[in-house]
Amino acid sequence: MRKRIQALDATNGDEGNRGIDSLQRGMEALRCFQPGENALTVAEIARRLALPRTTTRRLLNTLAAHDFLFSVPDRDAFRLHVASFVLGQAVLSGSELVSRSTPVLQWLANRHALHCLLCVRDRGDMLVLAHQAGSGTTHCPLRAGSRLPIARTAPGHAWLWTQPVATQGEWLTPLRASANPAEHTHAAAIYQAFHDLVQGGTCASFGEWRSGVGFIAAPVALAGGDSAVIAGVHTSTAPHERRHIEHECAAALLQAAGTIRREVRRP
Amino acid sequence: MNDTLGTFPRAAAPSDEIRVLARGLALLKAFCPRNTVRSNGELARMTELPKATVSRLTATLTRLGYLEYLDESASYRLAHAAVALGFGALSTQDIRVRAREHMQRFADDNDLVVVLAVREGNVMVCHEVCRGRGALTIRVTAGSRLKLPRSAMGRAWMATLAPARHAAVLRELEQAFPDDPLRPALDEAAAEIARSRFCVTVGSLEPDVNSVATPIDSAQSPGAYVLGCSVPAFRYPRERCVAEIGPLLLGLRDRIEADLEAANGAGGS
Numbered sequence: 039m040r041k042r043i044q045a046l047d048a049t050n051g052d053e054g055n056r057g058i059d060s061l062q063r064g065m066e067a068l069r070c071f072q073p074g075e076n077a078l079t080v081a082e083i084a085r086r087l088a089l090p091r092t093t094t095r096r097l098l099n100t101l102a103a104h105d106f107l108f109s110v111p112d113r114d115a116f117r118l119h120v121a122s123f124v125l126g127q128a129v130l131s132g133s134e135l136v137s138r139s140t141p142v143l144q145w146l147a148n149r150h151a152l153h154c155l156l157c158v159r160d161r162g163d164m165l166v167l168a169h170q171a172g173s174g175t176t177h178c179p180l181r182a183g184s185r186l187p188i189a190r191t192a193p194g195h196a197w198l199w200t201q202p203v204a205t206q207g208e209w210l211t212p213l214r215a216s217a218n219p220a221e222h223t224h225a226a227a228i229y230q231a232f233h234d235l236v237q238g239g240t241c242a243s244f245g246e247w248r249s250g251v252g253f254i255a256a257p258v259a260l261a262g263g264d265s266a267v268i269a270g271v272h273t274s275t276a277p278h279e280r281r282h283i284e285h286e287c288a289a290a291l292l293q294a295a296g297t298i299r300r301e302v303r304r305p
Numbered sequence: 306m307n308d309t310l311g312t313f314p315r316a317a318a319p320s321d322e323i324r325v326l327a328r329g330l331a332l333l334k335a336f337c338p339r340n341t342v343r344s345n346g347e348l349a350r351m352t353e354l355p356k357a358t359v360s361r362l363t364a365t366l367t368r369l370g371y372l373e374y375l376d377e378s379a380s381y382r383l384a385h386a387a388v389a390l391g392f393g394a395l396s397t398q399d400i401r402v403r404a405r406e407h408m409q410r411f412a413d414d415n416d417l418v419v420v421l422a423v424r425e426g427n428v429m430v431c432h433e434v435c436r437g438r439g440a441l442t443i444r445v446t447a448g449s450r451l452k453l454p455r456s457a458m459g460r461a462w463m464a465t466l467a468p469a470r471h472a473a474v475l476r477e478l479e480q481a482f483p484d485d486p487l488r489p490a491l492d493e494a495a496a497e498i499a500r501s502r503f504c505v506t507v508g509s510l511e512p513d514v515n516s517v518a519t520p521i522d523s524a525q526s527p528g529a530y531v532l533g534c535s536v537p538a539f540r541y542p543r544e545r546c547v548a549e550i551g552p553l554l555l556g557l558r559d560r561i562e563a564d565l566e567a568a569n570g571a572g573g574s
Contacts, residue, residue, distance in 0.1 A: 058365050064326040065369060071394035097326065099319045104330040105425050106391070108529070118391040120423040120430055121330070123401075124337050126392025129383045131446070132340025160370070160386050166393070167385060183393020 063087060064097050068106060068122060073184060077115040126183055135266060136168050138301040143268065146294045147172035150287050152270040155180060156298075157193045164193040164267060178271055189213060189224045192243035192253035193267045195231035199241070200257045200265040239295075240288045242280075250275055254284050256295040261303055268295055325362075328354055332362050333371065336383045338430075338449055344380040400523055400530055401433045404561045408435040411534075411557045417550075419534040419557070420445060421521075422458045427481045429459045429531065445535075454478050454487050457506040457518035458533040460494035464504065465520045503551040505543055513538045517550045519558050523565055532558050 070086045071078060078086075084094035098116050101107040108119035130136050136156065143154040151172040157164035163185035171178065180186075188194030189209065198206055213225035224246065231241035235257075244252035255269040270287050274280050335343060335351045345363055349356040363381050366372040370386040401421060408419045416437035422429040428450035445451065453459030463471060478487055494504040503519040510516065518533035534554055541550060 058325065060323045060326045061329040061362070061365060062369060064323070064329065065371065065390060068390040071391050073394050075394060096321045096323050099321055100323045100326045101330070103319050103322060104327060104334070106330060118394060120425055120432065121334060122391030123432060124425075124430055125333055125383065125390060126388045128337040128340045129385060129387045129392075131338070132382065133385065135385075158385050160389050165385065165389055167388065181393070183388050183391075185389065185393065 060097070063089065063093075064101055067094070067097050067101060068118070071118050073179065077110045077113065077117040079113070079115045081114070083116070130167065130182055133167065135260070135302055138304075139266075139268070139298045140168050140170060142294045142297050142301070143168055143170040146170075146268070146270065146287075146290055147175070149290055150270060150283070151175055152272055152283075152287065153178040153180065154294075155193065155269045155271060157186065157197070157267045157269065159188070159197050159265075160185065162188055164188060164191065164197060167266075176273070180271060186247060186253075189221075189228065190243070190246040192231060192241045192255035193269045195228050195241050195243065196235065196255040196257045196267045196269075197265055198228060199232050199235045200259065238288055239292045240284075242284045244280055252280055252283075254287050254291060256291045258295045258298050258302075260299070266298075268298065328352070328358065329362050329366060332359065332366065333383070333387065336381075338446070340383045342375060342378060342380045342382045344378070348381070400521070400561075400565060403564050404532075405433055405435065407557055407560050407564065408433060408532075411435070411553070412437040415534075415550075415553060417534050417536045418445070419532070419554075420458065422451070422456075422531050422533060423529055424453060424459065424462050424531075425450070427453050427478060429453055429456050429462065432530075451510060452482070454482055454485055454490065455506075455509045456533070457494070457504055457509070457516035458531040460491055460506065461498060461504050461518035461520050461533070462531045463491050464495040464498040501547075501551060503554055505546045505551065507543050508538060510535075515541055515543065515546050517546050517554050519551075519554055521558055522562055532561070 066087055067083055070083050080091055080095050080098060083098065084091045087094060098107055102109050102116060102119070105119050105121040107116040109116055139156045143156060146152070147154040147170040149172070151174055153172065153175055154170050155166050156168040157166050159165070166180055166182055166184040166186070169178070169181045186193055188198060198209055210225055210228060213221045213228070216222065227243060227246060231243070234241045240254055240256045242252065242254045250273050252272050252274065253269045255267050258266045258268055260266055268291065270291060272280070272283050274283055331352045331354070332348055335348055343351070345356055345359045348363065349359045352359065363372055367374050367381065371384055371390070372381045373384040374381055404421050408421065412419045412435040418434065418436045420431050421433040422431050431445050431449045431451070434445055434449070451459065453462070463474065466474060475487065475491070490509075494506075497504040498520070503517055506516045508514065514535050515538045516533055516535045518531055521530040521532055523530055532554060534550060536546065536550060
């Protein structure tokens, strides 16, 4: 986390000052909360932000005064509160990308009894903007606001494939140079995904992000050179079932990606 | 409808408030509830901040990825990255998620609008809104803000407050709504809540709409959430609201509270 804050601080450049740092750190405090975490103690948030506890407490008190956080009674802890929800809801309800993609995702989800996602890039993750569940599907922990690591999931691989070679290199070079063998595996999976995307327009991953969870993904080219990704999520562990799902879904996923691309470019 | 939405009033700032962060948050809120496109000038008017300050803040928030600049209108809107500011973590365990299924079934079964709301300053913010197929009453959506003293949910929330806090909030409301006779309506709602655990308002938000509300008792957010429903006044005059809708709403509340309790018992931290 310290690395991330330092990296962000560097983006302030000449305009950087303590005030702007405080705004940035306040935003980072909100990003500390992960799905499944209810309340976080001041000490834990301070640790994640790599900030002194007194500084952190001032940030948290300010966020609480504006209803982004809620101070947990009788505990030196905070949890997310209404303004965080309202802000996210405002983005999603005002997004043409989300509104025009949602019916297409629902069609895809129902057709293949999958959970379907619309994702955009957010720093080192793919941020889920929309989630539709097919009828009869089991619970899926992913929903709008969830984040998936770019290096370890097919949605991330599909986004990376749409990027210039230099950007791809920024991701792949550290993975290849890492002393950690797992990072080499991730790099190999990304190259395989690029190959599959060239061959058939989709790519798949299984178990690299979370055991038993697989993705099949396709990029959606947006206006202005930006890209989103749509993905199907499944929990089929048997290899032959996975291959069957990936094979069966690929054509529909590409069709859905094409429909969304046309829909979002429609005036 | 805009008349009922109000603005985000400023709560009393903590003594150690970080001003630039507070201003940035106020700016982000100015785009809610529908991510309306805003120029620096509009933002300055809405937040009562100097335009130069707003320009610096919007530039910073744009660089951080939370705002998007629109060339054609020289204005801003929230960018997708703002969803990462807690929404995902919140939505996985929030009371909304637990309540939604119960609320939608209730709305379908009774053909009405049911809302889960939280107090924010002088307004009640709608967190979740479920509507029956033919429900044509009040046009609220998730994120809509209802003036606290005019909504049944706001009055029900006030009824949960300890006397000292009730008096403090009432003073704030009297300043914000100087033309509204607040105390009689709030006292009546408090008496109703004490008597039957729900309160009824008649045409307080819109003339042809009656509303019923009850606070939710949640261990995670004690006293924070209120459940309310709106019905057409011609079909449900006050007497029918008291005799029929109120008890139904209490049943919904009980189901949601039981679900929350079970979730907490199952290990929700």
